[in-house]
Amino acid sequence: MRYLVRSVPQEVADEVRRTRRAPDYGHPAHLELASGTGPCRCCLRPFAPGREQRLLFTFRPRADDGSLMAPGPVFIHADHCDAYAGEGFPDALRDLPLAFEARSSGSRVTALLAGAGVPAETQMSTLFASDQVRWLHLRHAEAGCFIARIERAA
Numbered sequence: 001m002r003y004l005v006r007s008v009p010q011e012v013a014d015e016v017r018r019t020r021r022a023p024d025y026g027h028p029a030h031l032e033l034a035s036g037t038g039p040c041r042c043c044l045r046p047f048a049p050g051r052e053q054r055l056l057f058t059f060r061p062r063a064d065d066g067s068l069m070a071p072g073p074v075f076i077h078a079d080h081c082d083a084y085a086g087e088g089f090p091d092a093l094r095d096l097p098l099a100f101e102a103r104s105s106g107s108r109v110t111a112l113l114a115g116a117g118v119p120a121e122t123q124m125s126t127l128f129a130s131d132q133v134r135w136l137h138l139r140h141a142e143a144g145c146f147i148a149r150i151e152r153a154a
Ligand SMILES: [Zn+2]
Pocket: 040, 041, 042, 043, 044, 045, 076, 077, 081, 082
């Protein structure tokens, strides 16, 4: 099975960098020197702590069916970076603690896997084995924050 991993869209990241405000909410984005590895929710690469600037803002992932998705805090590089558009699971995320959350219709959470040391592909194929599962949310297993949305590639 092939997967599509997508996080904060390029246009949203660019808007936050330009306006320094959270889209849809309007409160100021917070600029800081990275104190942790993140990752950046635009390019999906870890931050270099103590060296790279990052912006913190509130982001609400989209839902397929108009259901109400919970907003949450995300970090992106303060300087331009390219939104991850690669094939498959980003290698840059493999060393981070990850949780895979299965979503079915109505955005209901139907399963959660956070197997440390278990390959991402194994966790994704386990969850996608259910026909009920429409997409996955990838979260940081310690901070809980949204990292990316994962879909079955056509
Ligand atoms: Zn980035």
